[in-house]
Amino acid sequence: MATKGRVLTETAAATSRVARRRFPWRDAAAGYLFVGPFLLAYVAFLVTPFVRGIWISLHDWNLLAVSINPDAKRFVGLDNYTRMLWGDGIVWSLDHQLVPRLAGVVIVALLAWWWRSGAINRSTALAGIGATLLLFGLLLGLHPGEEGRWGDRRFWPIVGNTLTFVALTVPSVTLLGLALALGLNRDDRASAALRTAFFLSQVLSVTVVTLIWQLTFSPRQGLIGHAFRTLGLEPVSWVTSIDLAMPAIVIATVWWSLGFAMILFLAGLQEIPAELYEAARLDGAGAWATIRSITLPALSRTMSLVIVLQLILHFQVFGQSHLITRGGPNDATQVLVRYIYQTGFRNSELGYASALAIVLFVFMLVFAMLQIRASREEG
C-alpha cells in the first residue's frame, strides 16, 4: 500500500510539474477565478472603506448636510486630529495625575516581577514596560496650562475610561479563567458539565447580556437588590452612581466573557506533556508547587495570547456601555467606540468621528502587533 502510494505520488507530482510548466496561464486563471469573489468583497467592503475613512477624517463632513448636498463637505487637513489630540497651551508636569501614574509604577514592577519569575518572557516584558512608561510617564503628564484648554475636553477622559474598563476587565477574566481551567481540566462528567455552565453565557448576544444585567442592577427590581434586602442592607443604584457604573459594566462583561479565557487556558493545559507532571510527582512536589513550577511556566504563551486577545476585544467595548449605563453618569462610562458612534450618528460630525475611528485603529494595530508577538513566542 505504502509503496503504491509513493509511486503514485511521484508520478502524479512529475506529471503535474510537467503540466504546470506547459500551462502556467492555467494556474493563473484558476487562481484568480478562485480568489476573485473573496478579493472583490475584500476590496469593496474592507480596503475601500478603510481608505475612505482616512479621506473623510480630513474633512469637516456633516452627515445630514452631505446627504442633501454632496459638496457640503470642506477639506480641513489634519484639523480633526489636532482638535482631538491637542489643544492650546498644553504643558507637561511631573505631578499631574499622580495617583494613576503611581499605578503605572506598580504595573512596571509587576511586569518586572513576572519577567523574573518566568511568567512572561524578555521581549514581552520589555515591550510592556516601554509602553507603560510611555503612557504613564510621558502622556499622562500632559495637561493644559493656566490659560490653555484641550481642543476636545472629552476625548482623553474617554480614552481613560476605555483603558480603565480594560484594566479592570482583563485581569479579572484572566485570573478567574485560569483558576477555572486549572480546576476543570479533567475528563470526568462533573467537570464537563461545569465547563458548559461557565461557558454558556459566552454565546449570548451583548443585548441579551445587557437585558439581564440592566435589570439585575436595578435597586428596586434587580437580583442584587433582592439579595441586599435579604441581608438587611440598603440596595444601591449601580448604574446611576458615578463610582459604581464602571464596576457594573465590568461585572457584566466578566460574567459574559469568562468562558473565552477558560477554554483558551484549557487548550493550553492540554498541550503540557504528562511526563512533566509525572516527574514532579516523583519528586514529591505538592499540588501548589506543581502549578507554580510546571503549569504556569508552560502556560506563559497562552497567558500572553489570552491577555492580548482580550485587550483587542474589550478595548472595542460598545454594547455594555451603550445599553446598561448609556455612557453615564456624566461620561463616567463613555468609551471610545460609543463616542465614535455618537459623534457620527447623534452629532452628525462624520469627519471628526472618522478621525476618532482612525485613532481606534492605531490602538488596534499596536495590540495586533502584540498578538503576533504573543502567538509566535515559544512556550
Add this chain to the structure above:
Amino acid sequence: MVGNRAARRIVVIVLMLAAALWVVPIVWMVSMALQPNDLLARTTSNVAWGLIPWPFTLDNLGFVLSSGLTPRWFLNSAIVALGMTSLVLVLSSMAGYAFARIPFPGRRLLYPLVLAGLVIPEQAIFIPLYTMFAEWGWHNGYFALIAPRLAVPIGVFLMTQFFRGIPDYIEEAATLDGAGRWTVFTRIMLPLSIPALSTLAILTFLYAWNDYLWPLVSASRPEMFTITLGLASLQTNFAQSEGLGRVMASGVLASLPVVLLFLLFQRQVVRGIAMGSGK
C-alpha cells in the same frame, strides 16, 4: 492521597457553587419570561427572588411569537445569519483553496495583503461603510447586513491553513485522472474539509446572530432589525411598553438558537472560538 482527595472534593464543591452563581442570571431571565406580566409589574421577587417561575404562564412566549415585531426580527436574523454563513463558506473555501494549492503568480504577495486586513476591525470602518452603502441605497436590506463580514479574512486564513495540511498526492492522483480544478475542489477538497467548514460555519453564525453595532448603524426601519438589535430597542424603553415578561420572553427567544447550537455542537463551538483567536 486521602488529603488530596478531600482537597479535590472541596475544590469541586466551590466550583459547583460558582457555576450555580454563574447561571443564575440566565435562570432569572427564563423565569421572568414564564411569569405573568402584571405580577412582574408589581414585584420581580415573587418566589425565591423570582428565580422560580410561580405563578407559571406561557402567555409571554405565546405573545412574542404571535404578535409584535419579534417574529419578524427572528426571521431577519435567520436570513442574515444563514446567508452570511453560506456566503462566507463559499468565498473562504474557494480563496483558501487557491492560496493553499494553486501556484498562481502573485499569491505570495496577495496572501499577506489579505491577512493584513485582520488588523482592521469593524469598529474602525463602520462610518465610511455607512456612507458608501447610503450612496448605493443598500441600507435596510439584507445584503447590507451581510456584506461587511464577507470581507473579513479570518475564514480565508482558517481554510488556507486547513488546505495546506492535505497531502499533495490526493489532489494529484485526481489530476492524473483528468479531473479539472473545479472538480477536484468540489468533489475531493470540500468533502475533506467538512471539519474546518463546520467550525467556520458555527463561528460565522454566532457572529451574525449576535452582531449589534453594524445592524444598529445600517438598519433604521424596525421591520429590518435583527433580533439582537430589536432586543436592544425593547430595552431602551423598558417596563412601560410591552411589559417585563414579554421583553424577557424576547430575550429567551433571541438566545435559543445560539444556546441550542452551543449545546449540540459544543466541541466545534469551543474549537471555533479557539481557532478564531489564532490559537
